[in-house]
Amino acid sequence: MPKHFLITAGPTREAIDPVRYISNHSSGKMGYAIAGAAAHEGHRVTLISGPTTLDVPHGVDFLPVETAQEMYEATERYIKKADIAVFAAAVADYRPIAVPDQKIKKSSDTMTIELVKNPDILASARSQFGFNGTLIGFAAETENVIENARGKLERKQCDLIVANDVSRKDIGFNTADNELNLVFPKKVSSLEKASKTSLAMELVNIALELNQGE
Ligand code: CTP
Numbered sequence: 001m002p003k004h005f006l007i008t009a010g011p012t013r014e015a016i017d018p019v020r021y022i023s024n025h026s027s028g029k030m031g032y033a034i035a036g037a038a039a040h041e042g043h044r045v046t047l048i049s050g051p052t053t054l055d056v057p058h059g060v061d062f063l064p065v066e067t068a069q070e071m072y073e074a075t076e077r078y079i080k081k082a083d084i085a086v087f088a089a090a091v092a093d094y095r096p097i098a099v100p101d102q103k104i105k106k107s108s109d110t111m112t113i114e115l116v117k118n119p120d121i122l123a124s125a126r127s128q129f130g131f132n133g134t135l136i137g138f139a140a141e142t143e144n145v146i147e148n149a150r151g152k153l154e155r156k157q158c159d160l161i162v163a164n165d166v167s168r169k170d171i172g173f174n175t176a177d178n179e180l181n182l183v184f185p186k187k188v189s190s191l192e193k194a195s196k197t198s199l200a201m202e203l204v205n206i207a208l209e210l211n212q213g214e
Pocket of ligand 1: 008068087088089090091092093118119120121122123136137138139140152
């Protein structure tokens with residue numbers, strides 16, 4: 001039976017002034033690959049994405065956003081209809097506290113930008129949005145990959161955290177390949193290094209199995 005996937009992907013962009021922003025190196029490839037794989041298998045897919053250069057996969061409902069706040073609001077609106085939610089976005093943890101209307105001019109040799117925490121969209125899925133479906137998060141780690149992922153799994157009440165080691169140059173951010181650690185509440189496994197497209201197909205199947213078990 002076709003399921004409804006909600007997927008967040010890509011980076012978010014947080015304005016500093018009208019011409020500058022804070023962001024990160026997320027390409028969006030992993031999230032788009034999952035969206036494409038799920039749609040290809042005949043599932044309904046809502047893809048909520050920050051700015052990327054990728055083509056929107058065929059057959060996907062696409063909701064482009066810029067900021068973490070916009071991604072939060074779009075997710076809150078659409079997650080209720082989903083069976084499976086996959087949070088692959090690299091959401092900026094903080095945003096500038098105030099954004100001036102005019103471009104900031106250079107003056108002193110140093111400058112400080114005060115930041116305020118963005119809402120945690122994944123952590124809000126169960127606690128704020130009341131989502132009861134299968135909840136999958138990602139963790140980009142540079143050390144203690146499994147332990148950190150387990151902490152996120154518990155804190156954000158997920159069924160699975162897909163963790164990758166971003167300290168490695170050959171996989172992860174902005175590369176075609178990835179190698180993934182899968183941290184479930186009661187077990188840990190891994191997916192060998194492969195293209196993001198083939199890993200995406202495996203993740204869609206794992207998500208469907210988790211959803212069957214609920
Ligand atoms: N995430 C989110 N909203 C945020 C931050 C993160 O939805 N504001 C989601 C990401 O899409 C990803 C997971 O949470 O699925 C990983 O987030 P991460 O920032 O690595 O976790 P934190 O608990 O914030 O831990 P850290 O201290 O490592 O930043």
